[in-house]
Amino acid sequence: MTSERVGLGWDLHRLAEGRPLILGGVTIPYEKGLLGHSDADALAHAVTDALLGACGLPDIGECFPDTDPAYEGADSLALLARTKDMAREAGYAVVNADAVVVAQRPKLSPYKKEMAARLAAALDVPAERVNVKAKTAEGLGPEGEGLAISAQAIVFVTKL
Numbered sequence: 325m326t327s328e329r330v331g332l333g334w335d336l337h338r339l340a341e342g343r344p345l346i347l348g349g350v351t352i353p354y355e356k357g358l359l360g361h362s363d364a365d366a367l368a369h370a371v372t373d374a375l376l377g378a379c380g381l382p383d384i385g386e387c388f389p390d391t392d393p394a395y396e397g398a399d400s401l402a403l404l405a406r407t408k409d410m411a412r413e414a415g416y417a418v419v420n421a422d423a424v425v426v427a428q429r430p431k432l433s434p435y436k437k438e439m440a441a442r443l444a445a446a447l448d449v450p451a452e453r454v455n456v457k458a459k460t461a462e463g464l465g466p467e468g469e470g471l472a473i474s475a476q477a478i479v480f481v482t483k484l
């Protein structure tokens with residue numbers, strides 16, 4: 325039995341008009357937002373799934389079903405904080421998290437630090453343990469064509 329484990333997460337949400345754009349718990353000014361049952365925070369969802377995976381827990385769709393009215397419009401950072409509690413109950417503490425958000429627009433670099441700080445607060449770790457990177461998709465694919473925003477994350481945990 326090893327004392328350290330790693331988990332991988334990925335998520336994508338469609339961009340739609342009339343929705344706020346929320347990434348890493350930060351509301352980013354843009355003409356469109358992400359569509360979903362919850363607040364559709366693709367970055368928070370990727371980190372959540374990475375943490376669940378690291379702890380050997382069921383995936384985000386199983387833990388927080390999008391068919392459950394309880395999660396309609398849900399604050400994904402609050403769900404991430406709950407996931408951190410589930411991880412602790414399973415005997416794991418977060419060491420660090422790294423993530424990349426793929427969006428053609430808007431420009432996300434001004435928000436990276438704040439997104440990392442909010443994710444870190446939800447994970448109950450110091451801000452420097454969470455890193456958020458942003459990339460465009462060179463105009464290719466759903467992200468590149470401005471139809472969607474996706475995020476990938478990796479979370480490293482250690483036995484408490």
Ligand code: MG
Pocket residue numbers: 335336337360364365366369
């Ligand atoms: Mg999602």
